[in-house]
Amino acid sequence: MTPSARTPDRESVILRLTSRRALHVAFVYACLLALTAFIVLPLGWMLTAALKPDNVPVFTFPPQWFPTKYFNLGTFVDALTQPNEPYARFALNSLLLASLNIVGAVLSNSLIAYAFARLNFRGKNLLFAIVLATMLLPAPVLLIPQFLLFFNIGWYGTVDGFPAGYLPLIVPAFTGNPFFIFLLRQYMRTIPKDLDEAARIDGAGFWTIYWRIILPLTIPALVVVGVFTFLGVWNDFFGPLLYLDDPNWFTVPLALAREVTTVGTEWNIVMAATLVAMLPPLIVYAFSQNKLMGGIASVGIRG
Numbered sequence: 001m002t003p004s005a006r007t008p009d010r011e012s013v014i015l016r017l018t019s020r021r022a023l024h025v026a027f028v029y030a031c032l033l034a035l036t037a038f039i040v041l042p043l044g045w046m047l048t049a050a051l052k053p054d055n056v057p058v059f060t061f062p063p064q065w066f067p068t069k070y071f072n073l074g075t076f077v078d079a080l081t082q083p084n085e086p087y088a089r090f091a092l093n094s095l096l097l098a099s100l101n102i103v104g105a106v107l108s109n110s111l112i113a114y115a116f117a118r119l120n121f122r123g124k125n126l127l128f129a130i131v132l133a134t135m136l137l138p139a140p141v142l143l144i145p146q147f148l149l150f151f152n153i154g155w156y157g158t159v160d161g162f163p164a165g166y167l168p169l170i171v172p173a174f175t176g177n178p179f180f181i182f183l184l185r186q187y188m189r190t191i192p193k194d195l196d197e198a199a200r201i202d203g204a205g206f207w208t209i210y211w212r213i214i215l216p217l218t219i220p221a222l223v224v225v226g227v228f229t230f231l232g233v234w235n236d237f238f239g240p241l242l243y244l245d246d247p248n249w250f251t252v253p254l255a256l257a258r259e260v261t262t263v264g265t266e267w268n269i270v271m272a273a274t275l276v277a278m279l280p281p282l283i284v285y286a287f288s289q290n291k292l293m294g295g296i297a298s299v300g301i302r303g
Contacts (some may be wrong), residue, residue: 041065050075050149050272058267072268079272087273090246090255091280097169097251098233104173105180105229106222112176113184114210118196128185135178147242157245165243169236173229180225187221188214223291230284252277 044066049058053072074110080087115121116128146168150156191214199209215222237253244250250258257279259270 045273046271050079050268050275052268054266054268058271075151075268075272076276079269079276081093082269085255085259087255087272087276090250090252091277094234094251094253095280097166098230100170101233102226102229104170105177106226108174108176109225110178110184110215110218110222111210113181113188114214116181117185117188118193118209118214119206126207127178131176131178131181150243156243158249163244163246163249165240165245166249168243169233169239180228183224184221187218191217197268220291223288225290227284234281 045063048064048067048070051067051072052058052070052075056070077214112131116124116131150168155164155171157165158159179197193214196209199213204212235253236251240251240254242252247258256270256273261275
């Protein structure tokens, strides 16, 4: 068979492969668009409900997925400036808790992970196995013992104007988290130990190696810890509900829950406040996206 006779067959094969690839890409994009619509449509409905004035019903059939007629931006102003629900104060309370929890999570978990990843001591593997085993305990099992402990030592409610109920929401962050310890330990194990040996030759001790060498090199994984901690604290409803009794110290989730009442709920205000409460996590994710993805992707899995 001559080369000219084989050419049409080769071109037809290439054409079929190209068409299959195009169909595959089209199918993938169609699935992504469907998933995007699944996520965006409820947000669009929330925005539509938030923009509706008070005299317009929020719940309609068929539902309005995106705003087309009502653009009452005053609803967002009302949601943020209500005298009985000062959302600016609630947001500051949540930011305070999130900031202190991030500091505690970064320091405690990195220090514990450094010991498991870089130091050699007797029983290290057994202790690390015990730390991982604590992840198997369901949170409801610890709920009552923790509450009784904090209540008996006075870490509950408001004492002489001081929010003692904040202590159970902050102090545990300084004691370590098994998942974060595992994450940072695996990341630190990927850093060459030659850096430690070179630092020891120069006279550096364990604390200097941890603070000046290991910690800066672990920033991508620390960003993961910080972002996860922020999201957990910002969205936490049950913890503040248990330990706080003064509305002046409430967090954003508690404030949003107080807006929903059995009688006379202003759903446009609730939706506007909820959309505003979603902005800080989106901003945090936008500014930490690169390091967040890099930190998760580069975590080692060595045992």
